[in-house]
Amino acid sequence: MTDIHIKDAQVVTASGIQHGEIAISDGTIDAAGPASSVPTPSDPDTVIDADGMVALPGAIDVHTHMHDDELFPDGIDFASQTASAVAGGVTTVIELPTQTPVTTPEAMQEKAAACSALAHVDFGLVAGNVQDPDIDVAGIVDAGTADFKTFTADPYLASDASIARLMRRVGDAGGTVRVHCETQGLLDDARSAIDGDEPEVYMDSRPLEAELDAISRAGYFAEYADCPLHVVHISSGSGAREGDRFKSRANVPVTLETCPQYLAFSKGDVAEHGPFLKVNPSLKSDAERERLWDAVQDGTIDLIGTDHFPTYRETRDVGWDDIWEPYAGLPGVETMVEFLVSEGVHEDRISWPRLRELVCAAPAQNAGIYPKKGSLQVGTDADVMLVRTEEYEVTADGLTFVGGWTPYEGQQWSARVDTVVAGGEVVAKDHEVQSTAGRGQFLDRPL
Ligand SMILES: [Zn+2]
Missing domain, CATH: 3.20.20.140 (Metal-dependent hydrolases)
Known part of the structure; x- marks a missing residue:
């Protein structure tokens, strides 16, 4: 399990958006918020410079x-x-x-x-x-x-x-x-x-x-x-x-x-x-x-x-x-x-x-899985995405989807999912999937 330090991000909270950082270790969120509140990991395996992207x-x-x-x-x-x-x-x-x-x-x-x-x-x-x-x-x-x-x-x-x-x-x-x-x-x-x-x-x-x-x-x-x-x-x-x-x-x-x-x-x-x-x-x-x-x-x-x-x-x-x-x-x-x-x-x-x-x-x-999922609360699953602003034309070729089509083909969009972290690991970058089949877990969802 790697440690990841995401820097220079615009972190979206329930009420707004704030410049900050996210620290991840052992698959969970250690801290997320303004840089002053996020202790720098001593020796992170991966440092991601978000360069102002939205997290x-x-x-x-x-x-x-x-x-x-x-x-x-x-x-x-x-x-x-x-x-x-x-x-x-x-x-x-x-x-x-x-x-x-x-x-x-x-x-x-x-x-x-x-x-x-x-x-x-x-x-x-x-x-x-x-x-x-x-x-x-x-x-x-x-x-x-x-x-x-x-x-x-x-x-x-x-x-x-x-x-x-x-x-x-x-x-x-x-x-x-x-x-x-x-x-x-x-x-x-x-x-x-x-x-x-x-x-x-x-x-x-x-x-x-x-x-x-x-x-x-x-x-x-x-x-x-x-x-x-x-x-x-x-x-x-x-x-x-x-x-x-x-x-x-x-x-x-x-x-x-x-x-x-x-x-x-x-x-x-x-x-x-x-x-x-x-x-x-x-x-x-x-x-x-x-x-x-x-x-x-x-x-x-x-x-x-x-x-x-x-x-x-x-x-x-x-x-x-x-x-x-x-x-x-x-x-x-x-x-x-x-x-x-x-x-x-x-x-x-x-x-x-x-x-x-x-x-x-x-x-x-x-789905009964909050805040383990869907939050950046301390101690929850380190699932994070970074979104960058970029003008581009949507094409099926630009997607990982194997079907060879998208209803949005030809539309002009302005946002791209840049980096995806799941369970504390980088699993996708620019729609290139880096995870392996079988890493996902079944979520037993008790009442
Ligand atoms: Zn359906």
Whole structure:
């Protein structure tokens, strides 16, 4: 384990930004703050001159799909995807099920073991996708997660009664239910009115009202069941407002997540990007996108995750001819921080402390791993990223992601993740990953 001394950094705190230093030994933070308060390590193995770069805790992405042997092709696995994470400053991921269910303690243990062998970053798991609520909730909690994912829409649609019962059982156990909120009946009806197969029609198949209705009902279900609720990937400002009603009136915690793609794009962008913006929920109007930025600014949205979903470019290209063919979902773990700094902080939409809240502190709290993760408190895990200001054009070639594409291709950004430290070791520099698969640890997340 090395000792690292980071000098001449702009350290982001909960309330501001201060010039200072960070001292790290044995994988933990020894000190972080003004130089006068940080004792100089006697003989550090590594001195990093940050040269005025901004220092933040490593980011936590609470919504990723990275490991599914039944679904993902060769080369897309937990090793390549967590490498992509660490290249972009994300030093912890929470992995959600995709196609392969994780609804038993044994499946949890197996997935934790399989991912541990491949992980570049520390990770936690979510159980799901729950359709039958009569699962071994206590056993799954013992196996390392109190987070359960369920859907109000295909292909993992759970009935209203199943969601209510799951929430009662998880609420009793002290856990949280994460809900994909789009009402299937409205999706069915919207789809029935469409006969084309060009990319633009996909947006019409997933109307805003499907999201609003499902968020509202998830709120009432959580209230009824006394179960903490986390609403994943909210795609509209109106959706955020809908969820916000339950933060004040519900007897249980309600947390709201959005993703960079809903802040970066609106449905008008699909004409240019086609299947490379196919995502669920679908993109909404420009006005909803602006309202969503407002909700990110004012704290209505609690945190940002990515819903990272990896595919190769070729499997997406077929969607130009038939948008119904490719799987929905976008890669985003590696670009989250750079997008939010470039388009958020540098465009004066959010402050550095607000960014720290959105991608470090709040996600760590949501995942039950704060302040071990998401802070620079003394004695916590030494996960740190340095971000530099630099104008550049985003290209898939400039990323570690193996899929060969990014929805942000060609955009002009102004922030680059420079150096990433995880567990007290330099693990990435300029998107070049220096860690090895298997260094990441499974985060058993007790209640
Ligand atoms: Zn997802």
